[in-house]
Amino acid sequence: MVKLTIPSQELMFSGHAACPGCGPALAMRLLLKGLGPRTLISIPACCWTVIGTPYPTTALRVGVLDNPIESTGASISGCGRPRTPWG
Amino acid sequence: MTLKVMSGNYAQSYAAKLARVQVISAYPITPQTSIVEKIADFVASGELPAQYVKVESEHSALQVCISAAALGARTYTATSSQGLLLMHELLHWASGMRAPIVMGVVNRAVAPPWDIGADHTDTMSQRDTGWIQFYAESNQEVLDTVLEAFRLAEHPDVRLPVMVTEDAFYLSHTVEPVDVPDASVVDRFLPPREAHAVLHPGETGRLGSFTGPDHYVEFRRQVADAMQRVPATLTMVEDEFQELVGRYHGGAIPTYRTDDADAILITMGTATTTARSVVDELRAAGRKVGLAKLRLFRPFPDDEIRQLAQTVDRIGVVDRSYTFGRMGPAATEVSAALYSAPHRPVLTSFLAGIGGRDVTPQEVRMMFETLLSGAPIVTHWEDLELEVQADG
Numbered sequence: 157m158v159k160l161t162i163p164s165q166e167l168m169f170s171g172h173a174a175c176p177g178c179g180p181a182l183a184m185r186l187l188l189k190g191l192g193p194r195t196l197i198s199i200p201a202c203c204w205t206v207i208g209t210p211y212p213t214t215a216l217r218v219g220v221l222d223n224p225i226e227s228t229g230a231s232i233s234g235c236g237r238p239r240t241p242w243g
Numbered sequence: 244m245t246l247k248v249m250s251g252n253y254a255q256s257y258a259a260k261l262a263r264v265q266v267i268s269a270y271p272i273t274p275q276t277s278i279v280e281k282i283a284d285f286v287a288s289g290e291l292p293a294q295y296v297k298v299e300s301e302h303s304a305l306q307v308c309i310s311a312a313a314l315g316a317r318t319y320t321a322t323s324s325q326g327l328l329l330m331h332e333l334l335h336w337a338s339g340m341r342a343p344i345v346m347g348v349v350n351r352a353v354a355p356p357w358d359i360g361a362d363h364t365d366t367m368s369q370r371d372t373g374w375i376q377f378y379a380e381s382n383q384e385v386l387d388t389v390l391e392a393f394r395l396a397e398h399p400d401v402r403l404p405v406m407v408t409e410d411a412f413y414l415s416h417t418v419e420p421v422d423v424p425d426a427s428v429v430d431r432f433l434p435p436r437e438a439h440a441v442l443h444p445g446e447t448g449r450l451g452s453f454t455g456p457d458h459y460v461e462f463r464r465q466v467a468d469a470m471q472r473v474p475a476t477l478t479m480v481e482d483e484f485q486e487l488v489g490r491y492h493g494g495a496i497p498t499y500r501t502d503d504a505d506a507i508l509i510t511m512g513t514a515t516t517t518a519r520s521v522v523d524e525l526r527a528a529g530r531k532v533g534l535a536k537l538r539l540f541r542p543f544p545d546d547e548i549r550q551l552a553q554t555v556d557r558i559g560v561v562d563r564s565y566t567f568g569r570m571g572p573a574a575t576e577v578s579a580a581l582y583s584a585p586h587r588p589v590l591t592s593f594l595a596g597i598g599g600r601d602v603t604p605q606e607v608r609m610m611f612e613t614l615l616s617g618a619p620i621v622t623h624w625e626d627l628e629l630e631v632q633a634d635g
Contacts (some may be wrong), residue, residue, distance in 0.1 A: 194445045206336035211454040222451030230303035234310030
């Protein structure tokens with residue numbers, strides 16, 4: 157039998173701007189525990205634009221790239237590791 | 244240094260290759276297609292070790308470039324007309340996120356009615372998006388300006404995206420001898436991009452973040468200040484380009500035979516070449532006329548325009564597009580620059596070459612005659628062949 161564990165490392169801090177009882181806030185916390193610190197999130201315009209807390213603060217201990225709603229897929233396509241022509 | 248015969252579109256492609264762009268994303272549109280086809284060849288053959296991201300629209304193409312730039316890549320895209328209009332929302336994102344993207348734009352008419360001829364309506368209607376805008380007159384100028392554009396876009400004093408435009412077909416599909424600088428020379432002029440304000444894997448950071456009135460104004464002001472620093476930075480970039488490559492394109496608004504001129508025409512793009520030949524012809528006949536080529540449209544060269552206006556009583560501005568309910572967009576800008584000038588010449592807005600119609604020497608001659616005759620015409624539609632009827 158496999159025992160499932162949740163990593164103890166927190167990549168989302170308290171002080172975020174989600175409403176009490178917000179499901180997406182809990183989802184993000186657990187998602188980041190699974191994905192780990194080398195994560196880049198591309199966020200379409202939505203509650204999470206605000207939940208992550210406004211500049212100059214952030215509740216997320218990863219890289220976050222905000223973008224318009226309809227270009228989120230393209231944003232992720234642009235986040236591939238670029239090749240370096242200079243070697 | 245190699246002399247090659249190439250179209251304005253290939254001049255864009257060769258410049259992108261020489262700039263060693265790392266990520267290219269584009270969607271084809273006539274008459275831009277051969278730019279990105281040639282770049283795809285370079286990538287497929289291994290000549291350009293870059294990521295070429297195929298997308299389903301221009302909107303996505305620009306988003307790919309913005310996100311790749313946010314991770315530190317040097318990016319390039321190209322489009323035209325409807326494609327540029329579809330990018331509109333993301334043009335604001337690129338400048339606001341200070342993404343130093345360089346984009347080739349082939350100036351083409353906007354529908355309806357459909358027309359793929361040269362027309363500046365596409366880029367003129369994007370003038371408030373925070374992009375630097377250059378208009379090129381020759382294929383050589385296209386190649387050189389794209390290289391200068393990367394230096395300017397990535398300069399710590401600027402960090403803004405740049406459009407380098409060329410007239411549809413007159414440049415995009417017309418071949419001319421173009422001097423292609425050696426890669427080693429370009430490498431000295433344009434070293435790898437320094438990663439400022441980018442996200443690093445494993446580090447906390449946020450780009451394009453929410454802020455609100457407390458900081459929003461300061462972010463906008465930073466873009467405004469960066470724009471203000473473009474003229475001085477351009478001078479430095481062009482000086483270095485001249486030193487290393489040996490060519491100079493004359494700054495924001497190079498002038499031709501304007502000393503002692505009674506009338507000056509301001510042109511953009513390929514109409515300049517025709518107008519220059521007419522200036523020579525009229526000068527030979529003893530008429531005192533001159534020419535200024537508006538090469539940099541954003542930021543607008545106010546100081547140079549005011550300086551030009553010091554010694555001349557009549558200025559005509561030739562626009563290849565029209566702002567409905569106003570006049571030619573470049574004329575509007577010149578007019579605004581002149582308001583605070585110590586000497587304000589009479590200004591005429593000429594509309595010519597709309598939708599790809601030829602700007603002929605005969606038309607340019609008529610413009611100079613109109614200016615010299617002193618008739619105060621505000622807006623003059625050149626070469627209207629059909630009777631335009633008001634419907635109602």
